[in-house]
Structure formats: C-alpha cells, structure tokens
Amino acid sequence: xxxxxxxxxxxxxxxxxxxxxxxxxxxxxxxxxxxxxxxxxxxxxxxxxxxxxxxxxxxxxxxxxxxxxxxxxxxxxxxxxxxxxxxxxxxxxxxxxxxxxxxxxxxxxxx
Amino acid sequence: xxxxxxxxxxxxxxxxxxxxxxxxxxxxxxxxxxxxxxxxxxxxxxxxxxxxxxxxxxxxxxxxxxxxxxxxxxxxxxxxxxxxxxxxxxxxxxxxxxxxxxxxxxxxxxxxxxx
Numbered sequence: 001x002x003x004x005x006x007x008x009x010x011x012x013x014x015x016x017x018x019x020x021x022x023x024x025x026x027x028x029x030x031x032x033x034x035x036x037x038x039x040x041x042x043x044x045x046x047x048x049x050x051x052x053x054x055x056x057x058x059x060x061x062x063x064x065x066x067x068x069x070x071x072x073x074x075x076x077x078x079x080x081x082x083x084x085x086x087x088x089x090x091x092x093x094x095x096x097x098x099x100x101x102x103x104x105x106x107x108x109x110x111x
Numbered sequence: 112x113x114x115x116x117x118x119x120x121x122x123x124x125x126x127x128x129x130x131x132x133x134x135x136x137x138x139x140x141x142x143x144x145x146x147x148x149x150x151x152x153x154x155x156x157x158x159x160x161x162x163x164x165x166x167x168x169x170x171x172x173x174x175x176x177x178x179x180x181x182x183x184x185x186x187x188x189x190x191x192x193x194x195x196x197x198x199x200x201x202x203x204x205x206x207x208x209x210x211x212x213x214x215x216x217x218x219x220x221x222x223x224x225x226x
Contacts, residue, residue: 004153006153008151032213034213034214034215041219042219042220043115043202043204043217043218043219043220044154044202044204044215044217045217046214046215046216049213049214089153089154091215093213096166097142097159097161097206097208097213098156098159098167099144099156099159099204099206099215100156101146101153101154101155101156102153103151103152103153104152104153
C-alpha cells in the first residue's frame with residue numbers, strides 16, 4: 001500500500017526565511033498530493049494540491065513542487081512569519097477518494 | 112455554510128466502557144472519513160464512506176470498533192469495549208468527491224481519554 005513519509009523532526013526557522021518541507025511517497029505515483037495545515041487542538045485545514053502532471057503550484061507565500069522521478073513533493077513557505085508556526089501534513093489522494101496522510105512536520109518560526 | 116460538526120469535543124471514560132462519536136458532514140458531501148490521530152502523528156484512516164456504503168474499512172479494528180452512516184448523511188463511530196490504547200483524537204472529514212473536488216474538510220475532532 002502507499003506510504004507517505006515526512007520528516008518527523010521539527011523545523012525551527014527564523015522569521016523572514018524560507019521553510020522547506022519534504023514529502024516522499026512509495027509505490028505508485030498519486031493522482032494528487034495535497035498539503036494541509038494543522039494547529040494544536042484543531043482539525044487539518046486544506047492549503048493546496050498539486051496534480052501528477054504539474055511540476056509547481058503557488059498560492060500567496062506557499063509553493064509546492066512535485067517530482068515523480070524522485071517520488072517527492074517539496075512545500076515551501078517563503079518570507080515565513082510566526083503565524084506560520086503549525087504542523088504541515090502531506091496527503092496522497094488515490095483514484096477514487098482514498099486520502100492517506102503522512103506523519104506531518106512541525107514548523108516553528110521564531111521572531 | 113456550516114463546517115463538519117463533531118461531538119463531543121472531549122470524552123473521558125474508563126477502560127472496558129463503550130463510547131460513541133458523532134459526525135455531521137457538510138451538506139452535499141458524499142464522501143465521509145473517520146481518522147484516528149495519535150499525539151505527534153498524522154491522521155490514520157479508519158473507515159471511508161461513499162454515501163451510505165463503507166468502501167474502505169480495512170484499517171478499522173472490527174472486533175471493537177463499528178461505524179454507520181445511515182441515509183448517507185450523519186455518521187457515528189463506536190468503540191466497545193474501549194482499551195487504554197484507544198486514547199487519541201478521532202477526526203471526521205468530508206468531501207464532495209469526484210474529479211476536481213478533492214479538498215477534505217475536517218471537524219475539530221473528539222479527544223478520547225481512556226483511563
């Protein structure tokens with residue numbers, strides 16, 4: 001079955017810098033990769049998705065890339081702010097509506 | 112538009128007791144998911160419904176867990192009897208489904224503590 005792997009170590013970053021998170025998947029190439037943000041005590045909130053035939057997607061200060069050769073997606077937060085501190089989850093959407101999540105990476109942006 | 116509603120928000124029970132969680136998805140969303148999330152980990156799928164049909168329950172511990180989605184709208188997840196290891200946050204999510212409609216909306220979750 002598909003596995004989604006994210007760096008379990010927290011990412012500490014200075015305000016204004018770019019945070020880069022990694023999502024690796026095994027087996028077959030997913031139809032979509034999605035990224036969610038989760039704050040403590042809340043459910044995940046959808047940020048953006050990238051399709052397997054897309055190399056890059058942007059939304060405001062967020063950028064996602066998708067490399068099917070490396071079986072990897074990178075998630076970038078540019079000009080990071082303390083309000084960006086949260087856990088970021090990568091999710092694979094297979095054909096149909098099966099949605100599988102990685103373990104998440106916690107980001108802490110220091111002022 | 113109301114989001115996904117879950118209740119209760121918190122539940123503390125003694126081991127071997129039963130417990131039930133309720134979820135009301137966003138109106139018109141055909142796909143409903145139940146996930147379990149342990150501290151510091153990502154959500155793990157327990158069961159997925161397409162309308163009233165459970166199409167993926169391979170991860171549901173069927174000896175003690177059960178779920179239903181009557182009329183393809185609200186859903187309940189039950190544990191009987193609960194074990195200490197069931198302590199976690201139980202998340203419900205829904206999506207309209209289909210191509211181009213892939214964003215999942217989550218409720219706030221039910222935090223279960225088994226003592």
